[in-house]
Amino acid sequence: MDIGITIFNHILLNQKLNPGATGAFTRLLMAIVVAAKVIQRDVAKAGLVDVLGRAGGINVQGEEVQKLDEIANEALKRLLSASGEVCTLISEEEADLIEIPRQYNRGNYLVHFDPLDGSSNIDANVSIGTIFSIYRRVTPPEMDADLKDALQPGLRQVAAGYVVYGSSCMLVYSTGSGVHGFTLDPTVGEFILSHPNIQVPTKGKIYSINEGNYGYWDEGTRNYIEWLKDPNANHPKPYTARYIGSLVADFHRNLLYGGIFLYPADLRDPLKPKGKLRLMCEANPMSFIMEQAGGLATTGTERVLEIQPTEIHQRVPLIIGSHDDVKLYQDFIAKANG
Ligand code: AHG
Ligand code: MN
Ligand code: MN
Numbered sequence: 239m240d241i242g243i244t245i246f247n248h249i250l251l252n253q254k255l256n257p258g259a260t261g262a263f264t265r266l267l268m269a270i271v272v273a274a275k276v277i278q279r280d281v282a283k284a285g286l287v288d289v290l291g292r293a294g295g296i297n298v299q300g301e302e303v304q305k306l307d308e309i310a311n312e313a314l315k316r317l318l319s320a321s322g323e324v325c326t327l328i329s330e331e332e333a334d335l336i337e338i339p340r341q342y343n344r345g346n347y348l349v350h351f352d353p354l355d356g357s358s359n360i361d362a363n364v365s366i367g368t369i370f371s372i373y374r375r376v377t378p379p380e381m382d383a384d385l386k387d388a389l390q391p392g393l394r395q396v397a398a399g400y401v402v403y404g405s406s407c408m409l410v411y412s413t414g415s416g417v418h419g420f421t422l423d424p425t426v427g428e429f430i431l432s433h434p435n436i437q438v439p440t441k442g443k444i445y446s447i448n449e450g451n452y453g454y455w456d457e458g459t460r461n462y463i464e465w466l467k468d469p470n471a472n473h474p475k476p477y478t479a480r481y482i483g484s485l486v487a488d489f490h491r492n493l494l495y496g497g498i499f500l501y502p503a504d505l506r507d508p509l510k511p512k513g514k515l516r517l518m519c520e521a522n523p524m525s526f527i528m529e530q531a532g533g534l535a536t537t538g539t540e541r542v543l544e545i546q547p548t549e550i551h552q553r554v555p556l557i558i559g560s561h562d563d564v565k566l567y568q569d570f571i572a573k574a575n576g
Contacts, residue, residue, distance in 0.1 A: 244430060244431075245429040245430075245431070246271075248431055249267050252415070263323070263397075265321050266321055266323040266345070266349075266372065267411070269318050270314070271409065272317050273318070273368075274401040277306075277309070277353070277401070278403055280306060280313075281306065293307070297331050310354040314329070314349075315327060319339055322342055322344075322345055324348055324349060325348055325379075325382075325387065326348045326382075327349050328350045329350075329353060330352040330519045331353060333551075344379070346379060347375065350370070350522075351368065351370045352519040353368055355484055355486045356484020358483060364484065366484050367485070367487060369399075370519075371526070372397040373387070373396060374396055376390065388518075391547065392522030392523075392526060392544075395526045396414070397412065399412065399523065402487060402490050407421070407424075410493075414530065417493075417530045417531045419434075419436055433494075438492070438493050442496025444477065444495060444496065444498070445563075446480050446492060446498070447463065447479075447502075455505065456571075458570045461574060465570070477497075485520055489524055493527070493533075500556075500558075501513060514553060516554075517545060517552045517554045518550055521556045522542065525543050525558060533558065533561055533564065534565065536557050536558075536564060536567075542556065
């Protein structure tokens with residue numbers, strides 16, 4: 239690949255558009271870029287060294303922790319803390335707000351992250367990812383950051399992004415002025431702008447959902463999926479199903495090709511419907527990016543970015559993708575709900 243705009247240059251260009259910028263945000267993003275390269279290195283050698291398989295623990299979500307999860311979590315904590323630009327961090331892998339070690343400066347930003355997304359796919363060499371979501375703190379700088387900082391609605395995100403560790407390594411991010419994708423050139427160790435101004439097609443042909451959960455979906459979701467598959471329905475031809483089981487990879491494909499990803503609420507216990515994906519480190523950053531790319535993100539009845547969070551590890555239904563597909567899904571839900 240010819241070296242064009244590196245991610246560093248892209249971030250600097252962005253900074254110039256913002257006259258009040260101090261460089262703090264650039265330093266923060268660059269810490270994430272370095273963490274992405276560190277994680278990519280460890281993902282790439284996962285089969286060679288003993289990092290495959292489970293670490294033996296159970297994380298705060300009650301799931302088994304994979305070794306790469308821990309490696310990715312530590313890399314992000316270390317590099318973000320050392321940037322001097324964060325007041326706290328919130329990781330999918332840790333129950334509480336992470337305190338920044340005293341030797342580092344405290345900054346005005348905080349980052350929610352899913353260090354390793356799609357961890358059940360690691361051992362099979364299937365694409366996995368990292369997701370991040372950045373906010374400005376709202377409490378005074380002299381205080382320790384607290385839940386008021388951590389529990390801001392997604393609309394307040396300053397930036398969000400993800401890294402896909404796939405056939406190549408890509409970083410996609412948005413600071414609220416479009417969505418831009420960079421591909422890692424491993425020979426020079428730089429992320430190079432490869433996908434400027436990504437726009438999701440208004441309507442797609444792909445649907446992505448774990449259909450094994452059919453029996454636990456609400457009526458509106460069932461009707462919608464039946465309609466997508468019906469050759470006699472009023473659409474050109476049945477949609478195509480694609481489901482990897484790594485949100486980052488499923489999302490990335492649909493962002494480029496158009497389509498809809500659904501993880502609706504599970505009604506196993508009809509009195510307590512629950513989503514699987516986490517609002518702060520999965521649904522919000524992906525929704526921010528999807529809206530910036532011209533798409534939509536909803537729980538079925540509510541715009542994801544408008545949800546007022548109540549817990550850092552809150553889970554929500556997530557239906558996200560091409561504008562027309564998500565709109566139609568919402569119509570099915572509204573109809574089923576009367
Ligand atoms: P994580 O690996 O961070 O726990 O996330 C897994 C998530 C997400 O990546 C994916 O979309 C979803 O779980 C898949 O869930 P199912 O296996 O239930 O389909
Ligand atoms: Mn995840
Ligand atoms: Mn994870």
